[in-house]
Structures are given as structure tokens and as C-alpha cells.
Amino acid sequence: MRNTRGVVIGGVGIVFTGIFFVVPFLFILLLASQDRVQSNELRFAWPRNFQLLQNIAQAFSSRDYLMVIAFINSVILTVVSVAAMVFLGAMVAYVWQRRPGRTTGAVGLLVLAGLIVPPAIVPTIWVLQKVGLFKTMPGLILIEIAYGLPFCILLFRAFIASVPRELDEAATVDGANPLQVFFRVIFPVLRSVMITVIILQSVFVYNDFQNPLYFLPGTQNATIQVTLLNFQSQFTTQYNLLFATILLVMIPPFVMFIFFNRKIVAGMAAGSVKG
Amino acid sequence: MASTTSTPEATRAAPAEPAPKSRGSRRRGPYPYWFLIIPGVIYVVFFVVPTLTSFYFSFTRWDLFTSRWIGLDNYRTFFQEQALVIGLRNTLIYAVLTSGLKVVLGMALAIALTSRIIARGYLRSVIFFPVLVSAIGVGLTFTVLMNPEKGLINNALGHVGVDGPGWLTNPSLALISVALVDVWKGVGLATVIYIAGLVSIAGEYNEAAQVDGASRWQLFRTITLPLVRPATASVITLSLIGGLRSFDLIYAMTKGGPGFASDVIASVIYKQYQAGFYGLSTAGSVVLFLLVTLIVVPLTRWLNRAED
Numbered sequence: 001m002r003n004t005r006g007v008v009i010g011g012v013g014i015v016f017t018g019i020f021f022v023v024p025f026l027f028i029l030l031l032a033s034q035d036r037v038q039s040n041e042l043r044f045a046w047p048r049n050f051q052l053l054q055n056i057a058q059a060f061s062s063r064d065y066l067m068v069i070a071f072i073n074s075v076i077l078t079v080v081s082v083a084a085m086v087f088l089g090a091m092v093a094y095v096w097q098r099r100p101g102r103t104t105g106a107v108g109l110l111v112l113a114g115l116i117v118p119p120a121i122v123p124t125i126w127v128l129q130k131v132g133l134f135k136t137m138p139g140l141i142l143i144e145i146a147y148g149l150p151f152c153i154l155l156f157r158a159f160i161a162s163v164p165r166e167l168d169e170a171a172t173v174d175g176a177n178p179l180q181v182f183f184r185v186i187f188p189v190l191r192s193v194m195i196t197v198i199i200l201q202s203v204f205v206y207n208d209f210q211n212p213l214y215f216l217p218g219t220q221n222a223t224i225q226v227t228l229l230n231f232q233s234q235f236t237t238q239y240n241l242l243f244a245t246i247l248l249v250m251i252p253p254f255v256m257f258i259f260f261n262r263k264i265v266a267g268m269a270a271g272s273v274k275g
Numbered sequence: 276m277a278s279t280t281s282t283p284e285a286t287r288a289a290p291a292e293p294a295p296k297s298r299g300s301r302r303r304g305p306y307p308y309w310f311l312i313i314p315g316v317i318y319v320v321f322f323v324v325p326t327l328t329s330f331y332f333s334f335t336r337w338d339l340f341t342s343r344w345i346g347l348d349n350y351r352t353f354f355q356e357q358a359l360v361i362g363l364r365n366t367l368i369y370a371v372l373t374s375g376l377k378v379v380l381g382m383a384l385a386i387a388l389t390s391r392i393i394a395r396g397y398l399r400s401v402i403f404f405p406v407l408v409s410a411i412g413v414g415l416t417f418t419v420l421m422n423p424e425k426g427l428i429n430n431a432l433g434h435v436g437v438d439g440p441g442w443l444t445n446p447s448l449a450l451i452s453v454a455l456v457d458v459w460k461g462v463g464l465a466t467v468i469y470i471a472g473l474v475s476i477a478g479e480y481n482e483a484a485q486v487d488g489a490s491r492w493q494l495f496r497t498i499t500l501p502l503v504r505p506a507t508a509s510v511i512t513l514s515l516i517g518g519l520r521s522f523d524l525i526y527a528m529t530k531g532g533p534g535f536a537s538d539v540i541a542s543v544i545y546k547q548y549q550a551g552f553y554g555l556s557t558a559g560s561v562v563l564f565l566l567v568t569l570i571v572v573p574l575t576r577w578l579n580r581a582e583d
Binding site for chain 2 (some may be wrong): 005025044056089092100126128131143168181239249254
């Protein structure tokens with residue numbers, strides 16, 4: 001009896017999500033597979049000539065393999081900045097959680113500010129110019145680290161609170177210096193929350209559009225999101241190539257999602273319910 | 276400045292560098308403050324300094340090299356020019372609309388997805404996935420779907436006899452259309468937060484109330500709604516912050532147009548920056564800063580206090 005209700009609601013849900021959530025993604029896939037003429041009709045229809053692979057190859061090779069360069073740029077940006085966020089975020093969270101006081105109280109305030117305050121963009125460009133990093137990848141990486149740290153610190157701190165202090169004390173008694181305590185004892189214990197942080201921040205940084213637009217302008221060194229938007233004006237009569245590009249850009253988060261579905265969902269929920 | 280040249284080196288150097296001279300730190304316990312130095316420098320240089328200097332530069336005419344104090348002129352321009360005032364109003368509409376819808380839809384979906392229904396895992400996944408997709412990809416896709424003549428949405432509406440509007444070309448509708456796409460993309464996160472909140476409610480409350488003969492509506496009003504309050508607080512805070520700052524989706528779908536109809540503060544900041552009005556653009560950043568702080572901080576306080 002109960003279950004008929006569950007079947008009905010579930011059925012309605014399947015239809016509802018089918019219309020609102022599955023169709024847009026199928027549309028991307030279909031347009032990316034159509035030929036040029038058909039794709040310009042913008043029809044939700046089976047491709048007359050199925051040429052998904054040709055479209056993808058063409059999207060890649062257009063404008064001197066700009067897509068490939070952009071993918072490489074995005075991968076470098078994501079890997080380096082997320083790796084730095086994990087190390088630095090964990091270190092800050094560790095000291096903040098373990099050593100409450102006036103100094104670490106300031107950390108709390110800065111973390112909160114970082115989560116709420118929108119960055120002032122032109123002054124940031126000014127600072128980047130002053131230190132000679134405007135329009136450079138290291139500059140953008142440092143920006144992503146600065147903006148992403150507060151969230152990482154918050155997630156790590158919540159987790160470190162559950163790691164017993166006796167662990168640090170035991171290691172200290174055994175003669176470990178602070179670095180050894182942190183890297184040999186604490187860091188390995190953080191493994192599960194670290195995976196969460198890595199996945200979430202990778203998705204954020206990879207999908208980031210605004211910061212590369214401002215801090216890494218120029219076509220040749222653009223990231224994938226900026227390149228995707230630039231393709232829009234270029235492919236106005238080649239929707240199949242535009243959608244092949246959209247499809248390609250969506251693949252990395254999709255792969256993440258397939259493998260880490262639960263981790264991502266749990267991390268999002270934990271990260272948003274902040275203390 | 277030396278530490279900012281290259282991050283990968285900086286992170287790798289951190290563990291190696293002070294290891295030999297650990298004499299002093301042992302006395303201070305295993306929680307040294309110097310762990311905070313590298314992240315602190317990055318954060319202060321690239322976030323705190325720009326934020327603080329923005330207050331000064333917003334009072335100047337500025338070309339990134341020289342700045343001349345002009346007092347409140349930028350702010351006067353900001354609040355007098357119609358295009359910019361529209362941006363301010365639109366930002367508020369956008370933020371309130373998106374967070375309101377995310378609260379209502381997120382809660383409804385979460386309640387449905389925590390009850391015993393078929394295909395629950397599939398439904399959760401499919402609603403959540405857009406959260407992970409880039410705003411640019413979503414924006415471009417929906418720009419095509421919302422095409423007034425050929426778009427899938429108006430085509431489908433045509434089949435049921437409705438003459439679909441120009442979602443993104445009609446000035447009075449463009450902002451709302453983008454806001455709806457924002458909700459489509461973000462409702463999965465709200466749902467996940469609500470699911471986490473609902474799951475943590477102990478089953479005994481509902482059982483006790485059911486024994487007392489409470490109706491479904493009464494259960495929702497008197498038990499579920501008050502107990503998911505922390506989740507509601509998170510969803511509202513998150514989506515308000517996101518909504519007030521939003522840029523990507525609007526830029527991808529309308530570039531603030533038609534005219535200035537869907538401009539928000541963040542897109543105004545970008546346009547003024549592109550036009551070379553750096554002082555004015557920075558004044559926009561300060562306005563956005565004040566708006567976010569004045570709305571979000573008191574609201575979070577209130578939401579979290581009323582809890583107990």
C-alpha cells in the first residue's frame with residue numbers, strides 16, 4: 001500500500017526529471033552528433049549523419065588546436081592550485097583547531113570574510129601588476145588559492161576536531177618535530193576529507209570563468225571555460241561544433257561524478273553547513 | 276613577494292626548509308604559527324590588500340598607474356546613471372528570486388527524495404549533476420534552448436498551443452529567464468543540503484506525532500519545518516551570496532542585455548573595467564561588498580540565533 005505511493009511519486013519524478021534535466025543533456029549530445037546543416041535547425045532530433053567523433057576532432061583542431069592548449073592550461077591551473085590549497089589549508093586548519101587564541105581567532109575572522117566578501121577585481125589586477133604576475137598562470141594560480149583557501153580550511157578544521165590530540169602528543173613525546181607530527185601523523189589521517197576537498201575544489205577551479213577572464217586575458221593562454229565562451233561567437237553557424245565543445249568541457253566533471261558521486265554529495269552538504 | 280613567484284615551489288619548499296632548525300619550536304608545542312605564514316601571505320596579498328585598497332581607489336579617477344582623488348564622484352555616477360541603477364535593482368531581484376526558489380524547490384525535492392520512492396538514487400543524481408557543470412556550458416546550452424523561434428522550449432510550448440515568449444530577447448523577461456536557469460543549475464545543491472538536514476531529524480519525533488494523530492501537513496509544519504531550519508539557513512546564505520555576486524551565467528546568456536535589462540552589479544563592474552573606468556569599476560566592487568555584507572551578515576546572525 002505504502003509502495004504504490006512511492007511508485008507514483010517516483011514515476012512522476014522520473015518524468016519530471018526526464019523533461020527538465022535529461023532532455024537538456026541529451027540535446028547537447030544530439031546537436032554535437034549532427035552535421036552542420038541539421039544542427040543549425042536546433043532540432044531535438046536523431047542525427048541524420050552521425051558524426052560525433054568528426055565534430056569533436058574538428059572542435060579540437062580549430063584555430064590551431066586552441067582547445068588543446070586551453071585544456072592543458074585548465075589542467076595545470078586546477079592541479080597546481082588545488083594541490084596548494086590542500087597542503088596550505090590543512091596546515092592552517094590544524095593550527096587553528098589545535099591552538100585557540102587571539103592569533104588563530106584572527107584566522108577565523110579572515111576565513112569568514114573570505115567566504116562572504118566578493119573580491120575587488122581591479123585592485124587585484126593592480127596588485128598582480130605590481131608583483132609582475134598579471135596575465136600569467138602563476139598569478140591566476142595564486143588568486144585561485146587565495147579565494148579557495150577559506151572553504152578548504154573550514155572543511156579541514158571540522159574534520160581535525162575529530163582527530164584525538166593524543167595522537168600529536170604521542171608523536172611529540174617520541175621526538176617528532178612539528179613538521180613530522182603534521183606530515184607523518186595528521187596529514188595521513190585527513191585522507192578522506194582530503195579527497196572531498198580535492199574533488200570539490202577541482203570542480204570549482206575547473207569551472208571557474210570569472211577569474212581567468214579578468215586575470216588571464218588573451219586567447220592563447222586562456223582556460224577552457226573562457227575558450228568555450230569565445231567559441232560561441234565563432235561558431236554561430238556551426239552549432240554542431242559549439243555543442244561538441246560544450247560536451248567536451250562537461251566530460252571531466254562527469255567522470256568525477258561517476259566515480260565520486262557519494263563523496264561529492266557528502267562534501268557539498270558538509271561544506272555548506274558551516275559552524 | 277619572493278614567495279609569490281611560484282606556488283608549486285612554495286608548497287614543496289615549506290616542509291623541507293625549517294626542518295633542521297626545530298630547536299625553538301619544540302618548546303612551543305607541535306602547533307607552530309609559522310604554518311600560517313605562506314597561506315597568510317598569499318591570502319593577504321591577493322585578497323585582503325585588494326579589498327582594503329578598493330576603498331581608496333573607488334574615490335579616484337584611476338588608470339592603474341596614477342590615481343587622482345575625485346571624492347564621491349564615482350558613487351554619484353553609480354547612483355545617477357540609469358544603467359547602473361538598473362544593475363543594482365536587478366542584483367537584488369536576481370538574488371532574492373533565486374534563493375527563494377531554491378529554498379522552496381530544494382525543500383520539496385528533498386522531502387520527496389527522502390521518502391520511500393522508486394528510483395531514488397537515480398533521481399538524486401540527475402538533479403544534482405548540473406551543480407558540477409560549468410555555468411558557461413549551461414548558459415550557452417540554455418541560450419539555444421530559449422531561442423524564440425527555433426528553440427526547444429518554445430517549440431514544445433507551441434505543441435500545447437502556447438505562444439512562447441522571447442525568453443532572453445524580451446527586456447522584461449531576460450533577467451528572470453537567467454534566474455530560472457540559475458535555479459535549474461543550483462537546485463541540486465539546495466536539495467542535497469536539505470536531504471542532509473532531513474536525514475538528521477530523529478524518526479521518533481514523527482512517530483510520536485503520528486501516534487498523536489497529526490496529519491501530514493501538521494507533521495510538516497510543526498516538526499519538519501522547524502527542524503530543518505539550519506539547512507534553510509545554509510541554503511539561504513549560500514544562494515544569496517552566490518546570487519548577489521553572480522556573473523558567469525548572466526554574461527554567458529545575455530551579456531547584461533538586451534540594453535541593460537539583465538545587468539547586475541558584477542556585469543556592470545566588468546563593463547566599466549573593459550571601458551577603462553577603473554575607479555568607477557572599483558566603486559562597483561565596493562557597492563557589491565557593502566550590499567553582500569549588509570544583507571548576508573545580519574541575516575546569517577538572525578537565522579542562526581533564532582534557531583535556539
